[in-house]
Amino acid sequence: MADAGGIAADRLKSFIERIERLEEEKAAIAGDIREVYSEAKSTGFETKIMRQLVRLRKMEAHDREEQEQLLDLYKRAVGMVG
Structure with missing residues (x-):
């Protein structure tokens, strides 16, 4: 070389x-x-939703659940959930 x-x-x-x-x-x-x-x-x-699904399916189940719980908590905090 x-x-x-x-x-x-x-x-x-x-x-x-x-x-x-x-x-x-x-x-x-x-x-x-x-x-x-x-x-x-x-x-x-809806391709935006499809992209989100692809991203979520790449995640481990535990990480996905944790993210969904945090999102729900934040939505409640800002009054987005009844």
Whole structure:
């Protein structure tokens, strides 16, 4: 490997190229996700709510319950719950 200033240039280049490929894949996947949301919206679903559901489903059940309890508590505190 060629060293430039104490850096293994070939290895660094390899890492950079791998990251670039992954960034391209990430952009393609993000486009696919946008298409799915667009399709759902065109059939009448609310994409904001769908995004919230996706976010909630990623959470652990305990964390989700804790968040929901805090949200309910805060809503009561500001008079949003009967």
